[in-house]
Amino acid sequence: MSILLETKGLTKEFRGFVAVRSVDLAVERGAIHALIGPNGAGKTTVFNLLTKFLKPTAGRILYDGRDVTSLAPASIARLGVVRSFQISATFPQLTALENVRIALAAKAGGSFAFWRSDKTLERHNARALSLLEDVNLAEFADTRAGELSYGRKRALEIATTLALEPDLLLLDEPMAGMAHEEIGRIAALIKRIAVGRTVLMVEHNLGVVADLCDKITVLRSGEILAEGDYATVSKDPRVIEAYMGTGHA
Numbered sequence: 139m140s141i142l143l144e145t146k147g148l149t150k151e152f153r154g155f156v157a158v159r160s161v162d163l164a165v166e167r168g169a170i171h172a173l174i175g176p177n178g179a180g181k182t183t184v185f186n187l188l189t190k191f192l193k194p195t196a197g198r199i200l201y202d203g204r205d206v207t208s209l210a211p212a213s214i215a216r217l218g219v220v221r222s223f224q225i226s227a228t229f230p231q232l233t234a235l236e237n238v239r240i241a242l243a244a245k246a247g248g249s250f251a252f253w254r255s256d257k258t259l260e261r262h263n264a265r266a267l268s269l270l271e272d273v274n275l276a277e278f279a280d281t282r283a284g285e286l287s288y289g290r291k292r293a294l295e296i297a298t299t300l301a302l303e304p305d306l307l308l309l310d311e312p313m314a315g316m317a318h319e320e321i322g323r324i325a326a327l328i329k330r331i332a333v334g335r336t337v338l339m340v341e342h343n344l345g346v347v348a349d350l351c352d353k354i355t356v357l358r359s360g361e362i363l364a365e366g367d368y369a370t371v372s373k374d375p376r377v378i379e380a381y382m383g384t385g386h387a
């Protein structure tokens with residue numbers, strides 16, 4: 139497998155406080171890779187650096203072999219790096235289908251007035267429905283987003299993210315706030331949509347990524363503590379210690 143995304147010595151300081159320290163991350167093409175760690179480990183900061191919301195204090199980011207360290211957020215998104223929450227502002231008054239159609243129309247380009255027109259939106263009906271099928275929401279196509287259950291809202295966010303055709307899909311705690319049964323469902327969904335793409339997800343809990351991820355990077359205090367598959371990482375005494383008492387291992 140080749141490496142799609144790589145960071146070298148990635149570091150972020152906030153007024154002298156080092157939130158991310160010299161992180162070397164390598165995300166393989168086609169993999170589902172999790173970045174996990176306890177509160178304050180630096181996971182969100184790494185995501186913000188990758189999507190260019192933050193500028194690194196030091197280090198480099200390579201995407202598909204290209205140095206993207208100084209690219210703007212819009213440029214990295216155009217290269218196919220899409221973060222779920224960036225478009226997760228689904229419109230609660232619109233139906234699930236309408237939400238996905240808007241994402242498709244936005245991806246296709248043109249002005250806001252143009253892609254809001256009925257004619258443009260109808261062109262996207264078939265694709266929107268197929269994306270809803272991908273996330274098991276076809277039967278809720280005509281339900282308003284605001285009326286969907288929490289888990290289904292997250293699935294809709296994923297559908298609208300997929301409309302942007304990401305090569306690298308960044309998922310920010312996709313299982314957060316979910317009940318146990320929903321976690322299994324969303325994990326199965328992530329597995330299915332990961333076919334033909336690369337997924338990097340931030341997760342708080344190690345347990346929920348056990349059957350899902352090919353590789354896990356554990357962060358603590360801004361540094362990589364351990365890395366490997368679930369079997370390796372979950373047995374690592376440093377990881378057990380980092381999670382001890384938090385109830386999240």
Ligand SMILES: Nc1ncnc2c1ncn2[C@@H]1O[C@H](COP(=O)(O)OP(=O)(O)OP(=O)(O)O)[C@@H](O)[C@H]1O
Nearest residue numbers: 152155157175176177178179180181182183184342
């Ligand atoms: N803009 C900022 N200014 C100052 N400190 C910050 C800023 N953003 C994050 N930090 C600090 O950096 C550290 C890492 O935060 P970050 O949000 O990346 O951790 P996290 O692993 O995502 O945690 P959580 O699971 O709680 O979301 C924390 O100590 C946080 O207080």
